[in-house]
Amino acid sequence: MSDTPDSVVRTYIERHRxxxxxxxxxxxxxxxVSALPEHRDDVRRSAEWLAAKLAxxxxxxxxxxxxxxxxxxxxxxxxxDPDAPTVLVYGHHDVQPAAREDGWHSDPFEPEIRDGRMxxxxxxxxxxxxxxxxxxxxxHLAATGRTAPAVNLKLLVEGEEESGSPHFRALVEExxxxxxxxxVVVSDTGMWSESTPTVCTGMRGxxxxxxxxxxxxxxxxxxxxGGAVPNPATVAARVVAALHDADERVAVPGFYDGVxxxxxxxxxxxxxxxxxxxxxxxxxxxxxxxxEAGYSTLERVWARPTAEVNGIGGGYQGPGGxxxxxxxAMVKLSFRLVDGQDPEKIERAVTDWVAGQVPAGIRHExxxxxxxxxxxxxxxxxxxxxxxxxxxRAFDGRTIRFTREGGSGPAADLRDVLGAPVLxxxxxxxxxxxxxxxEKVELELLLxxxxxxxxxxxxxxxTMR
Amino acid sequence: MSDTPDSVVRTYIERHRxxxxxxxxxxxxxxxVSALPEHRDDVRRSAEWLAAKLAxxxxxxxxxxxxxxxxxxxxxxxxxDPDAPTVLVYGHHDVQPAAREDGWHSDPFEPEIRDGRMxxxxxxxxxxxxxxxxxxxxxHLAATGRTAPAVNLKLLVEGEEESGSPHFRALVEExxxxxxxxxVVVSDTGMWSESTPTVCTGMRGxxxxxxxxxxxxxxxxxxxxGGAVPNPATVAARVVAALHDADERVAVPGFYDGVxxxxxxxxxxxxxxxxxxxxxxxxxxxxxxxxEAGYSTLERVWARPTAEVNGIGGGYQGPGGxxxxxxxAMVKLSFRLVDGQDPEKIERAVTDWVAGQVPAGIRHExxxxxxxxxxxxxxxxxxxxxxxxxxxRAFDGRTIRFTREGGSGPAADLRDVLGAPVLxxxxxxxxxxxxxxxEKVELELLLxxxxxxxxxxxxxxxTMR
Numbered sequence: 001m002s003d004t005p006d007s008v009v010r011t012y013i014e015r016h017r018x019x020x021x022x023x024x025x026x027x028x029x030x031x032x033v034s035a036l037p038e039h040r041d042d043v044r045r046s047a048e049w050l051a052a053k054l055a056x057x058x059x060x061x062x063x064x065x066x067x068x069x070x071x072x073x074x075x076x077x078x079x080x081d082p083d084a085p086t087v088l089v090y091g092h093h094d095v096q097p098a099a100r101e102d103g104w105h106s107d108p109f110e111p112e113i114r115d116g117r118m119x120x121x122x123x124x125x126x127x128x129x130x131x132x133x134x135x136x137x138x139x140h141l142a143a144t145g146r147t148a149p150a151v152n153l154k155l156l157v158e159g160e161e162e163s164g165s166p167h168f169r170a171l172v173e174e175x176x177x178x179x180x181x182x183x184v185v186v187s188d189t190g191m192w193s194e195s196t197p198t199v200c201t202g203m204r205g206x207x208x209x210x211x212x213x214x215x216x217x218x219x220x221x222x223x224x225x226g227g228a229v230p231n232p233a234t235v236a237a238r239v240v241a242a243l244h245d246a247d248e249r250v251a252v253p254g255f256y257d258g259v260x261x262x263x264x265x266x267x268x269x270x271x272x273x274x275x276x277x278x279x280x281x282x283x284x285x286x287x288x289x290x291x292e293a294g295y296s297t298l299e300r301v302w303a304r305p306t307a308e309v310n311g312i313g314g315g316y317q318g319p320g321g322x323x324x325x326x327x328x329a330m331v332k333l334s335f336r337l338v339d340g341q342d343p344e345k346i347e348r349a350v351t352d353w354v355a356g357q358v359p360a361g362i363r364h365e366x367x368x369x370x371x372x373x374x375x376x377x378x379x380x381x382x383x384x385x386x387x388x389x390x391x392x393r394a395f396d397g398r399t400i401r402f403t404r405e406g407g408s409g410p411a412a413d414l415r416d417v418l419g420a421p422v423l424x425x426x427x428x429x430x431x432x433x434x435x436x437x438x439e440k441v442e443l444e445l446l447l448x449x450x451x452x453x454x455x456x457x458x459x460x461x462x463t464m465r
Numbered sequence: 466m467s468d469t470p471d472s473v474v475r476t477y478i479e480r481h482r483x484x485x486x487x488x489x490x491x492x493x494x495x496x497x498v499s500a501l502p503e504h505r506d507d508v509r510r511s512a513e514w515l516a517a518k519l520a521x522x523x524x525x526x527x528x529x530x531x532x533x534x535x536x537x538x539x540x541x542x543x544x545x546d547p548d549a550p551t552v553l554v555y556g557h558h559d560v561q562p563a564a565r566e567d568g569w570h571s572d573p574f575e576p577e578i579r580d581g582r583m584x585x586x587x588x589x590x591x592x593x594x595x596x597x598x599x600x601x602x603x604x605h606l607a608a609t610g611r612t613a614p615a616v617n618l619k620l621l622v623e624g625e626e627e628s629g630s631p632h633f634r635a636l637v638e639e640x641x642x643x644x645x646x647x648x649v650v651v652s653d654t655g656m657w658s659e660s661t662p663t664v665c666t667g668m669r670g671x672x673x674x675x676x677x678x679x680x681x682x683x684x685x686x687x688x689x690x691g692g693a694v695p696n697p698a699t700v701a702a703r704v705v706a707a708l709h710d711a712d713e714r715v716a717v718p719g720f721y722d723g724v725x726x727x728x729x730x731x732x733x734x735x736x737x738x739x740x741x742x743x744x745x746x747x748x749x750x751x752x753x754x755x756x757e758a759g760y761s762t763l764e765r766v767w768a769r770p771t772a773e774v775n776g777i778g779g780g781y782q783g784p785g786g787x788x789x790x791x792x793x794a795m796v797k798l799s800f801r802l803v804d805g806q807d808p809e810k811i812e813r814a815v816t817d818w819v820a821g822q823v824p825a826g827i828r829h830e831x832x833x834x835x836x837x838x839x840x841x842x843x844x845x846x847x848x849x850x851x852x853x854x855x856x857x858r859a860f861d862g863r864t865i866r867f868t869r870e871g872g873s874g875p876a877a878d879l880r881d882v883l884g885a886p887v888l889x890x891x892x893x894x895x896x897x898x899x900x901x902x903x904e905k906v907e908l909e910l911l912l913x914x915x916x917x918x919x920x921x922x923x924x925x926x927x928t929m930r
Contacts, residue, residue, distance in 0.1 A: 208786040216751040224766060226773040228749075233776070233777045234709070237704075237777060240702030241699075285682040287828070289694060312702060316797060321834050326776065332787075334687055359755055
């Protein structure tokens with residue numbers, strides 16, 4: 001290997017690989033489960049461990065930021081160059097619950113390396129993906145001979161992502177000055193597969209609601225009254241049934257207003273991926289596909305807004321029969337939103353539409369949860385090319401393709417509050433088992449993540465100058 | 466009062482009123498709750514008490530008939546006249562559960578007379594209505610000077626009606642020879658109101674089913690997979706929504722095949738009743754009417770078949786949101802059936818129709834409960850006029866109008882197995898609170914029930930000869 005910057009990076013990472021993995025394992029041993037009150041101290045310990053580690057990595061600023069819930073970690077390392085752009089890296093240090101008896105082959109909080117993989121809760125989601133930044137940053141400094149990164153680097157690692165980030169937006173708003181950045185790099189996603197490195201360019205937003213329909217003041221006899229009074233379970237079902245038209249498009253008027261359409265280029269980029277529908281159905285544990293006419297499965301879950309009933313209930317659900325007209329019924333709906341859709345407008349459109357579906361004699365109420373906004377990286381944003389180039393260098397010159405993520409996350413809060421574009425840099429693969437037993441991270445990919453960031457800061461400093 | 470047969474009957478009943486009410490109260494003190502295993506002995510005691518009482522009333526035959534569940538009571542008193550018709554009276558001696566803390570103003574199993582009403586569980590449903598037959602029969606003998614009734618009188622008083630009569634049809638089939646009759650008189654219904662005496666001429670049948678829809682093998686992430694795979698809760702809702710057309714007619718093909726239409730005469734008879742829709746809505750505890758286009762509320766609940774969703778459930782029903790595509794959903798449907806509809810044909814029609822609603826990727830199963838057949842008394846049947854005439858004599862010559870019952874009962878089993886028409890003779894009023902706290906019976910109506918039967922056996926013996 002000649003002494004190119006790339007080979008220096010690779011050599012640095014190889015040399016520090018063992019210590020890096022030891023450190024990561026130490027962090028993974030802290031069961032920072034944000035959902036469980038009995039792990040509150042562990043979440044705090046996890047934040048303290050990370051802040052200390054970032055300080056030792058060289059960050060001049062490494063702070064614990066308390067919230068109304070679990071604490072976040074903030075770190076900052078100015079580049080020293082007044083023209084350097086500022087980049088904020090986002091991740092989270094809390095993890096999903098895990099117990100050996102859930103089906104783990106080793107203790108979820110005692111990391112174990114088997115066949116080139118590290119098995120532990122949080123190995124991929126998200127401690128591993130946060131932690132590769134420490135190694136990548138040191139490699140960046142080693143390869144460039146710098147004493148500070150080429151960009152003003154900031155890190156925000158929250159402690160409540162697995163609990164729905166309930167205090168995240170308030171934290172970002174409150175600390176907007178210190179978080180100010182020209183771009184945000186979110187390291188909490190994945191890529192297509194080990195052999196197909198990809199960059200995610202968007203996550204969907206989500207708005208969800210619960211609608212309660214009330215009919216008679218109590219369950220009443222369906223023989224004496226049924227067929228002559230409106231049944232709230234029928235009304236609930238009719239609302240759900242009316243949610244989609246015959247083409248499986250969402251039938252709420254105005255729902256598609258403003259939706260950024262898929263361009264031909266984007267559809268081609270999706271189509272280039274080696275998608276195997278049967279394998280996808282196995283992952284979905286489903287037995288058929290069904291969705292909006294005119295779009296492929298990937299387009300449906302990545303780039304099109306959807307409406308889904310997450311729960312429905314009313315009347316008698318026990319064993320046997322009970323011939324009643326139920327007093328009430330409810331549905332829980334969620335709407336995945338894409339770029340161009342505004343959750344507040346969607347909430348108004350859904351509220352108006354539901355009101356128009358309810359017959360006289362049925363009273364209803366609709367309650368929305370806090371929405372998450374969609375987040376799309378413009379394909380032509382120069383910083384996106386930095387990510388693609390850096391990743392390609394780490395992946396031996398391979399073509400980097402593009403994906404999106406059908407789910408939703410707090411990335412849009414950073415974009416909206418800070419006014420900065422969001423880039424996704426994730427190295428996890430679908431087999432990593434996020435939220436499942438035997439979560440793991442591929443060590444080779446973890447190191448390629450570090451290698452990517454070792455190139456990224458210099459590239460972004462050039463590109464965004 | 467001159468010494469007409471009517472005045473003899475009335476005098477007899479007045480004289481024996483106190484002893485009759487004492488006896489009824491003693492029977493009501495036995496808490497014969499068939500639904501609760503801890504009352505099994507009480508149900509048996511209730512049967513024994515009744516059989517003994519019927520023997521003392523004069524029935525030469527009074528037997529306990531065991532079933533696979535609770536025992537029934539059978540009694541028989543032949544008329545001695547070889548040309549006399551045979552009449553079977555049906556009722557039940559079991560009652561609904563009741564506890565003081567449900568809202569009763571006195572102990573439900575310690576009968577109390579207040580303001581001309583007897584309050585107790587079973588006072589109207591159905592011990593009171595069975596028991597007036599004993600007084601009426603003795604008055605019939607006193608007024609006619611007979612030593613045996615004018616008809617061959619049989620009584621069948623089952624012990625499981627409040628538990629859905631699970632062993633009744635088998636009992637009737639097994640004992641069909643001993644139950645053989647020319648007409649059946651069912652005393653387990655009501656009339657319009659104290660001031661509007663009526664005869665019920667029909668009960669609806671019912672077929673019910675539970676349909677389970679299965680989608681993914683487990684709940685899956687609605688962000689990653691929603692909108693691209695079929696959602697079983699959506700399919701359940703679509704089936705319920707498709708159950709009725711825009712006119713609120715049942716949309717299952719063939720559902721109305723064979724339905725005996727309401728004649729103009731029948732619609733006129735319904736329209737003669739002093740129906741107050743606002744009062745009816747208060748009784749229904751409902752806030753609006755909705756039903757099959759072209760029919761009045763009474764026609765909808767009495768004479769038209771209906772489809773109702775009694776329960777629906779699927780996915781997440783707890784507090785807050787959970788963005789999943791649920792693994793399964795279920796609906797419980799019931800269909801009220803009217804004369805001319807065959808439950809087996811309805812089950813086949815529903816099964817076929819549901820199968821046609823289910824998209825690829827969703828598996829479903831449908832399970833029906835035991836159906837109850839509809840039962841309609843032909844308005845032109847001569848025995849019906851006997852009931853009307855006898856009732857009018859008891860009610861001081863008032864016009865007797867006609868109602869039907871929207872609910873369902875085992876009457877059709879008697880009709881079908883024994884091949885005899887069913888007549889309904891009930892004196893309960895809507896305010897009697899069947900199945901509710903403070904169930905009561907109006908004493909004046911209870912005695913008019915006895916008076917009706919005192920006239921009825923002679924009239925039927927003449928009319929059906």
